[in-house]
Amino acid sequence: MGIDITTRIEKLPHSFKMHSSMCLELKNLVDRVMSIFPDIEDARPGSSSGIQTLCLLNKALEKAKLLLRYCSESSKLYMAVTGDDILSRGCRAIKLLEQSLSDIRSMVPTVLAVKTIVSESGAEVTDSPHREVEIGSLSSLLKMADSGAEQAMDTLKSLSSSNEICLEMVSLGFVKNLTSLLQQSVFSKQSIIILRNLCNTEKGRVCITETPSCLASIAELLDSDVPEEQENAISILLQLCVEKIEYCNLVVREGVDIYSSLFLISNNGTEEAKVGASELLRALEEVDFHREEESSTLEGATTSQTGRDESALLVRALGANCHASGFDASRRRTAHHCHQ
Known part of the structure; x- marks a missing residue:
């Protein structure tokens, strides 16, 4: 069919300067798809649509591998600046792999279990691209800014x-x-x-x-x-x-x-x-x-309380004086009576 699987058996990067979570997910998908390619080759879907689907799958693999090398070899600053574009390319690569496998699974039954590339892993990555920007890019950009x-x-x-x-x-x-x-x-x-x-x-x-x-x-x-x-x-x-x-x-x-x-x-x-x-x-x-306003209210309350306290003291003083006066008067009356 003109597609040499041995050209795909290569060592993919294992470390990435940015977006490591997405890149590792994508790498795992590529590894799994490449591992079943011999079965796809053996099945030899002979129709023109089958050959076209294999070519599309081959194209998706090449794009994914190119993106992985790009994330591994590019400078960290450039990767941070182009963060949104890299994440979009990663999601597109995953979707392209999924679509190709979806088209071929009816022709090659052995990829059916694998497809269930891939869909789950792809959904996980697709749902978290912004998280990659936030955690991966932000910390690096802040250090560069400092x-x-x-x-x-x-x-x-x-x-x-x-x-x-x-x-x-x-x-x-x-x-x-x-x-x-x-x-x-x-x-x-x-x-x-x-x-x-x-x-x-x-x-x-x-x-x-x-x-x-x-x-x-x-x-x-x-x-x-x-x-x-x-x-x-x-x-x-x-x-x-x-x-x-x-x-x-x-x-x-x-x-x-x-x-x-x-x-x-x-x-x-x-x-x-x-x-x-x-x-x-x-x-x-x-x-x-x-x-x-609060200060005035507090001051007024304090003044009012002070006035009430002073009034109470005055009342008590007057009461004491009245009591003393009454006691003296009583004592004078008693003395006068004894004198008589």
Whole structure:
């Protein structure tokens, strides 16, 4: 038939720089399909459709092996940057193997059990491509960003547009790293955008407020000369203040001269920054109002209690005086009576 199975008996890679889970699944499928190829050859489906199906299966195997070598030999940075494309290619390779085996199983009964490539394994891989991006790419990209790779930061910024990936970033401790990167002018723009996207999740908001120096570093960007940094910093702080009064208190406490910075932006910033700064000022003023109101209520309650205490003391004093006066009067009457 012109298809030499010996050309497929080769040693496939066993280690992969990225997407190792997907690659190992794909490698297992390729190994299993190649192991039954002699049976398919022996069955020799002679129809034109059978030969065409074998050619398609051969093509699927070659594409899968090429992808495995690519994942093994390419640089880690390039693999991380092209993560979505690699995962898509892996899923397509699995589906192509499945389809080819599905077409040929009616011709070659021995692949029936194997097909049940493959379907189960393929479904497992197909259901978890994003997990591969989140766990595999994110950790590597973060390390590269910490080492000064600007392209890695740009990729993280793009990936953070997904709430699902944002949750993984929070779990992997990104907020602490982003707080440090936020203080580096070369990465402050990307870092504040990623933090803004993380702030779209409740888990992210909690982590931002609990990470030391994070709110202070965000507030410092209110004085940035880059409008986009100002706008994103305001967006984060406003989102926090609107959600919880406790977050407002933290923003005021952590942000040095935050009021003067916001007043300046509300007059001289971009249109978006002006609107955000004005809204944030109103949110903070409302917190101050409630704080003063609570303080006044507490002070009034204290004064009232003090007045009641003083009144009670006065009543007791008057009662004591009255009692003493009555006792003296009684004693005088008794003495007068004895004298008579």
